[in-house]
Structure formats: structure tokens, C-alpha cells
Amino acid sequence: MRIFDSSQSKCSSGGCAAGDAAPQAHRLGTTRRSFLRKGAAAIGGMAALVGALSPLRDIDETDLGSIEKFVQKHYKEMSPSEMRAALDRIGREVDKRYQIRPDLKDIRPMDGVEFVYALNLSRCIGCRKCVYACVEENNQSRDPQIQYIRVVEMPRGTLDVEKGNHHYDRPTVPDGEHYYMPVQCHQCAKPPCVKVCPVEATWQEPDGITVIDYDWCIGCRYCEAACPYWARRFNFAEPKIAKEDINPRMGYLSNRPRHKGVMEKCHFCLHRTRVGELPACLEICPTGARKFGNVLDPQSEVSQILKTKRVFVLKEEAGTLPRFFYYFDERYPRSGGAQEAPADAKGGGA
Amino acid sequence: MTLPRHHFTPLRRVYPVTTRGTNPAPETATLIVFLALAAFFFVRPTTTNWPDVPPPVVSASALAPGPMRPGALLTDPPQAMINGFVRDCNDCHRLMKPPAEAARRLTQHTHLVLDHGMNDRCFNCHSRENRNRLVSHTQATIGFDQSEQLCAQCHGPTYRDWERGVHGKSVGSWVIGGPQRVRLTCVQCHNPHAPRYAPMHPLPGPHTLRMGDQRSNGEFEEHQKDNPLLRYQREEDWPYKPIHVGVEPEPSPYDTPPQSDQAGDDGKEEQ
Numbered sequence: 001m002r003i004f005d006s007s008q009s010k011c012s013s014g015g016c017a018a019g020d021a022a023p024q025a026h027r028l029g030t031t032r033r034s035f036l037r038k039g040a041a042a043i044g045g046m047a048a049l050v051g052a053l054s055p056l057r058d059i060d061e062t063d064l065g066s067i068e069k070f071v072q073k074h075y076k077e078m079s080p081s082e083m084r085a086a087l088d089r090i091g092r093e094v095d096k097r098y099q100i101r102p103d104l105k106d107i108r109p110m111d112g113v114e115f116v117y118a119l120n121l122s123r124c125i126g127c128r129k130c131v132y133a134c135v136e137e138n139n140q141s142r143d144p145q146i147q148y149i150r151v152v153e154m155p156r157g158t159l160d161v162e163k164g165n166h167h168y169d170r171p172t173v174p175d176g177e178h179y180y181m182p183v184q185c186h187q188c189a190k191p192p193c194v195k196v197c198p199v200e201a202t203w204q205e206p207d208g209i210t211v212i213d214y215d216w217c218i219g220c221r222y223c224e225a226a227c228p229y230w231a232r233r234f235n236f237a238e239p240k241i242a243k244e245d246i247n248p249r250m251g252y253l254s255n256r257p258r259h260k261g262v263m264e265k266c267h268f269c270l271h272r273t274r275v276g277e278l279p280a281c282l283e284i285c286p287t288g289a290r291k292f293g294n295v296l297d298p299q300s301e302v303s304q305i306l307k308t309k310r311v312f313v314l315k316e317e318a319g320t321l322p323r324f325f326y327y328f329d330e331r332y333p334r335s336g337g338a339q340e341a342p343a344d345a346k347g348g349g350a
Numbered sequence: 351m352t353l354p355r356h357h358f359t360p361l362r363r364v365y366p367v368t369t370r371g372t373n374p375a376p377e378t379a380t381l382i383v384f385l386a387l388a389a390f391f392f393v394r395p396t397t398t399n400w401p402d403v404p405p406p407v408v409s410a411s412a413l414a415p416g417p418m419r420p421g422a423l424l425t426d427p428p429q430a431m432i433n434g435f436v437r438d439c440n441d442c443h444r445l446m447k448p449p450a451e452a453a454r455r456l457t458q459h460t461h462l463v464l465d466h467g468m469n470d471r472c473f474n475c476h477s478r479e480n481r482n483r484l485v486s487h488t489q490a491t492i493g494f495d496q497s498e499q500l501c502a503q504c505h506g507p508t509y510r511d512w513e514r515g516v517h518g519k520s521v522g523s524w525v526i527g528g529p530q531r532v533r534l535t536c537v538q539c540h541n542p543h544a545p546r547y548a549p550m551h552p553l554p555g556p557h558t559l560r561m562g563d564q565r566s567n568g569e570f571e572e573h574q575k576d577n578p579l580l581r582y583q584r585e586e587d588w589p590y591k592p593i594h595v596g597v598e599p600e601p602s603p604y605d606t607p608p609q610s611d612q613a614g615d616d617g618k619e620e621q
Contacts, residue, residue: 044381044384044385050388050392051388052391054391120517126552127550127551128552128555129413143405147556150556167555167556170552172549172550172551175549273524276524276530277530278521278523285519286418286547287519287547299526301520304515304516305516308516
């Protein structure tokens with residue numbers, strides 16, 4: 001009893017006068033002032049709590065995820081049955097979100113295949129069709145806009161990307177004074193993005209494609225900072241794609257719909273290329289500037305290009321060993337205006 | 351006895367008065383901070399600066415895939431759909447003998463635009479006797495299904511690259527020798543009468559987060575003048591004409607001369 005009535009106990013021990021009521025009440029904590037103060041603090045605290053939690057009003061099911069997703073293993077550790085369960089779960093989520101039953105597969109790399117991309121800078125005219133074909137194929141967010149390919153307009157006579165501009169917006173291209181260099185993921189043999197990932201959510205596959213497990217990515221964006229080619233994109237907001245724009249042909253590691261807070265990037269359309277088809281950016285290219293193939297096959301187009309053309313890689317000094325090669329024809333590109341080729345380009349194939 | 355009473359009384363009476371008078375109680379300050387935070391989060395001001403202009407929508411019509419010239423004649427004899435019937439060239443030309451070649455205006459096939467450099471004579475490539483065949487420099491006839499042999503006479507390095515798969519376009523599959531792989535020939539991309547590609551409208555550029563449409567107001571803001579991303583637009587390209595993507599089908603870059611953009615100018619003047 002005495003524990004709960006300390007003032008009484010103190011008074012009874014002779015500390016205070018018998019008629020001194022006000023100090024007693026003060027020590028009990030029941031004055032009007034203290035009551036109002038503590039009440040206001042309690043109400044304010046509750047209001048602050050409610051206010052701080054108010055963003056929870058915006059949460060929907062896609063933000064929360066599911067228990068199955070939470071306990072899902074890393075891609076490399078999943079057994080075939082676990083992978084089937086994961087594909088089934090993702091299919092159900094896509095069905096719920098877009099009312100479309102996807103053809104979702106986990107396609108593994110082919111044996112004896114190493115993919116290489118080559119791009120003819122003499123032929124590219126900067127029409128940006130590849131950019132939007134990629135967006136359409138790979139279910140990228142339309143708003144906010146995410147694009148894997150960035151076409152850089154470069155003044156002729158330099159390879160300095162700092163002088164380039166990817167916001168060019170001309171009535172017609174090419175304009176005769178610039179050449180166009182599309183940049184996307186270079187699928188490096190020594191990828192710095194893989195090195196920095198703290199959770200091993202991104203790795204290099206045996207066919208050379210660096211992939212991301214979107215369910216394992218924590219969205220720290222280290223890889224985005226590490227990439228010298230600005231190839232990785234982050235979903236700052238929940239991706240918005242119209243239902244009719246969804247490509248139902250999906251791969252686990254490639255173009256299944258992503259959520260807010262994960263990285264994504266070009267994966268050479270692996271759901272197409274691993275079954276022998278060509279990437280969407282190549283299929284759309286009106287000039288045939290893009291070349292794709294198996295570099296381990298000496299008859300492939302890319303092998304022939306590496307053998308017979310003068311190729312270079314972007315930012316070679318970064319030591320990333322890209323699998324994306326640029327090359328020129330011997331002749332100076334004649335597209336666009338009728339200007340004279342510079343003297344050093346007239347030597348033909350020298 | 352007096353000493354404890356003396357201590358108790360002034361402390362109890364003086365201490366609360368002085369603290370209330372000079373500095374507010376710590377919990378009051380905490381309360382104010384809490385309430386301010388609560389109001390801030392409850393009202394939820396938009397802290398992200400989203401672009402005002404939504405990203406452009408590119409319709410599927412702007413993304414027609416190759417092969418680029420579906421009307422190319424690829425068979426021997428060539429087969430063309432004329433008035434609902436499949437005909438070859440000799441169906442007409444075996445009756446109509448060719449006139450002597452001279453610089454004259456065509457009376458038939460007037461839709462053709464001949465812009466092939468110095469190669470400006472019909473019978474450089476077409477056989478005078480047999481219109482179902484092409485003809486080489488040595489007067490050997492070449493079928494329309496092997497027209498690349500004709501092109502190779504002048505475009506040697508390009509033909510060499512094409513044979514290796516370095517020039518030109520392959521669609522369907524990257525597997526060499528695979529059944530789905532289709533190797534496009536010269537005339538499936540290039541119009542043989544005007545082989546140079548006409549300039550194209552580029553699709554819209556990236557709609558970067560927090561940047562929006564950088565030129566929608568027609569003039570640069572003061573703070574945009576130092577933006578390195580805008581320097582090319584600043585030096586050139588004014589006045590800015592918006593490109594409406596997918597609203598109307600893109601004119602084919604083949605067989606038609608590039609159209610001037612008169613409609614956009616008129617629209618601006620009216621406004």
C-alpha cells in the first residue's frame with residue numbers, strides 16, 4: 001500500500017505539517033496545470049503518432065508483398081519445385097495487377113554461347129526506335145519513364161561522351177553534323193555493378209548476361225553508382241504500365257513487372273535470345289546498325305565484325321571488358337547533309 | 351528540525367515559479383515539435399518535384415518492325431499485284447517494246463523517283479529485251495531473286511560486308527543457319543531507285559525525372575541557362591516544334607520525298 005501512496009507515507013513520517021494540503025496535491029500530480037499539460041502532451045503525442053503513420057494510408061497490397069515472396073530463396077538456391085512456386089506466385093500477382101495471365105518462364109543459359117553486341121556507328125541514324133521497342137518488350141514503366149537505351153548525339157570528330165547530348169530533339173535525324181551512339185548495358189566481363197552489390201542480387205550468367213533477381217534486390221542503388229555506362233535504372237515510384245501494353249511473354253530474370261524500389265537494366269532480352277531469337281532493339285532497327293550473336297561461333301555476325309572491322313569499346317580505361325562493341329565502316333558516314341569527309345577518313349580502310 | 355523545514359519551503363514555492371516564468375518546460379517544446387511534425391506529415395506536402403508534363407506516349411504504329419520494304423520484288427520472275435492480279439513485268443512489256451533510251455520524262459511508272467547518283471539510266475540495271483530480268487555490266491541477265499549480285503558490281507566493300515553479315519540486317523534468329531533466321535537483301539531495306547535513307551523523325555527523348563519537358567514554355571528560364579544538358583537546344587533548333595508521335599502514321603522513308611512540316615508552322619501562327 002505504501003508504495004502507491006508515497007506522499008502519505010512521507011507526511012506520516014513527519015516531513016510536513018498536517019494542514020499543508022497544496023504541496024500534497026502537487027506531489028500527487030493532480031493539479032489542474034499538470035493535468036492539462038500531461039493531457040495535451042498525450043493528445044499531441046497521439047496526433048504525432050497518427051500523423052507519422054499517415055503514409056500507411058497509401059499502402060496497397062503491392063507495397064506489402066506476400067509471405068511467399070518474403071520467404072522466397074535466392075534465385076541460385078531455389079530448387080525446381082521452389083522455382084515453380086515462385087513463378088506461380090508472380091503469375092498470380094501479375095494476373096491480379098494487370099488482368100493478364102503471363103507466359104512466365106525461367107530460361108537458363110545455353111551451353112557454348114556467349115552473347116556479344118556490336119553496333120555500327122556509321123549506320124545508326126538516332127531515330128530512337130530501339131529505345132521504345134525495348135520499353136514495349138520489357139515492360140518498363142511508362143510513368144515515370146524508364147528506358148534502358150540512351151541514344152547520345154555526338155559531334156563528329158570526338159568520342160568524348162561529355163560532349164554528347166541525349167536530349168536532342170530535331171525535326172529529322174541525322175543532321176549531318178553529329179553521329180549517334182546508343183548506350184545500354186554493356187554486359188561487362190568484369191562488371192563493377194556485380195562487385196558492389198551487398199546482397200548478391202545481381203550476377204553474371206555463364207552466357208555473359210548480367211542479371212538481377214528483382215525479388216532479392218534491396219534498392220540500395222550501389223550498382224547504379226558503380227556502372228560507368230549509366231546503364232542501370234531505379235524504380236523510384238511504382239511503375240505504371242497500361243494493361244494493354246503489358247508484354248505477356250516474360251522471364252523471371254528479364255522482363256517480368258518490377259516493383260517500386262528495385263533496380264533494372266538491359267538484359268539482352270534474355271527471354272528471347274536464350275531461345276534463339278534476337279533482341280527487340282535489333283529487330284526494330286531500321287538501318288541494321290545493331291548486330292547480335294554468339295561470339296563463340298566463328299561464323300556468327302559478331303565474330304565476323306570483331307575479325308574484320310575496327311571495333312572499340314566505350315570507356316575502355318574503366319577496365320570493365322564490355323561485351324558491347326562499337327564499330328565504324330571504312331567510309332565516313334554519308335547520311336544527312338552533304339559535307340566533306342575529313343581528310344583522315346578519306347584513306348578508306350587504312 | 352528547523353533546517354529541513356527551511357530547505358523544503360523555499361524550494362517548493364520558488365522553484366516552480368521561476369522555471370515557469372523564464373524557460374518553458376522541456377515537454378512543452380517536445381510537444382510543439384511533435385505537433386509540427388504531425389501537421390507536416392498529415393498535410394503531406396509533395397516533396398518530390400514531379401514533372402508537370404506527362405511522359406510522351408509512343409504508339410505501336412510508330413514501332414513497325416522490319417523488313418522495311420515488304421513490296422520489294424524478290425522472285426524470279428518478279429511478281430507484282432496489279433489491279434488485283436498477280437502479274438510479272440513481261441505481261442505488259444512483251445507487247446510494248448522499249449523506246450530508245452534518252453533523257454525523257456517517264457510516261458509509265460511515274461511514281462518512281464530515281465535518285466541513285468550517277469546511275470541514272472533504266473537499262474543500266476534492267477534488261478532491255480527481257481523485263482523479267484536484270485542485267486549486269488557484261489550484259490548477263492540476273493534474276494530479281496539475286497538482285498544483290500547486281501548491286502555488288504558497284505558496291506564491292508558493302509557487298510563483302512553483307513556476305514559476312516556485317517552490313518545489313520538479319521531478323522528472326524541469331525543462330526547461324528537456323529531455320530528462323532532471315533537475311534535481308536539489299537532491296538528489302540534500300541529502294542534500288544533511291545537507295546539513300548531519307549531523314550527520319552526521331553522519337554521523343556528521355557523524360558528525365560525532375561526535369562520534365564525542358565522546352566515546353568518556349569524559352570529558357572534563367573536557372574536553365576547553365577544546364578549543360580540544354581546547350582545544344584540552346585544554340586540551335588529554335589523555334590521548337592513539338593513532335594506528335596503516333597498521332598498519324600509516320601510517312602514511309604521510301605518512295606516518297608521528305609515532306610516539309612508546314613502544318614506545324616500554320617498551327618503556331620494561328621495561336
